[in-house]
Amino acid sequence: MDENTDIKLFNNIFITHRERYIRFAYSYTYNREAAEDLVTESLIYYWENRNRLQDVKDIPLYILVTLKNKCLDYLQRERTWNNIAENLLSNKEWELQMRISSLEACEPETLLRNEIQDLINQALAKLPEKSSRIFIMSRYEGKNYQTIAQETNLSVKSVEFHISKALNVLRKELKDYLPYLLLLFDFFYE
CATH class of the missing domain: 1.10.10.10 (Winged helix-like DNA-binding domain superfamily/Winged helix DNA-binding domain)
Structure with a gap:
């Protein structure tokens, strides 16, 4: 394919599938901005690698699979951050409870x-x-x-x-x- 054909195909995918991709990503992330970013990243990933992907028959499906993987990465990062936040909170809560107990026992x-x-x-x-x-x-x-x-x-x-x-x-x-x-x-x- 030549550059103009690639651009037309990409624009067509962007126009017809972008909102669907965003809804798909949002249904897992519950965050509109994150969903839009993940869709943009998936589209950019496809665009940057389009020359290697000549064998791909269904480009919108390929982008959807890429988006799915990016959503998984996003959710795993969220889980990691939540675990870190919980640990920090539980450590902070423990430390706060110790200070409260110590102060209550103080005469x-x-x-x-x-x-x-x-x-x-x-x-x-x-x-x-x-x-x-x-x-x-x-x-x-x-x-x-x-x-x-x-x-x-x-x-x-x-x-x-x-x-x-x-x-x-x-x-x-x-x-x-x-x-x-x-x-x-x-x-x-x-």
């Missing part, structure tokens, strides 16, 4: 209390052993000054001095946490 008061308790323990470790022990007896064991004085063989005034010394160190060490400490602990009061 800020406990976290803050533990953090402050660690800071108090560090501050008490900086004190002389006697001052630290007297402070613990007063604030953690709930003993009054008289009882502490008797147990340590010190005067009440000495017990007051050690507790005052401990409170001053704690106030300095924990100055950034003082508002929280006032809410959580009552040991800053003498």
Whole structure:
């Protein structure tokens, strides 16, 4: 065939079959733009390979088979993308669920209390052993000054001095946490 005959044949196929091909592709893709693109690709494929296809008797059928294969490729790509999207979504959903669970289990008061308790323990470790022990007896064991004085063989005034010394160190060490400490602990009061 000569070039003009090829062009006429191709134009005739394009005019008479294009909409049918689009409906065919759309019935599988459910996407008009994708169907039109697949038809165009199939027609272009035929046009570019027409010289090799001299033995093809039914060109519209050949183009339809080409279109069918392109639709299959399209649907397989869609399935792959959907699987990837599902996996991403399920991973994202899992990660989101983990963050929600973690936040629901989080008790800020406990976290803050533990953090402050660690800071108090560090501050008490900086004190002389006697001052630290007297402070613990007063604030953690709930003993009054008289009882502490008797147990340590010190005067009440000495017990007051050690507790005052401990409170001053704690106030300095924990100055950034003082508002929280006032809410959580009552040991800053003498």
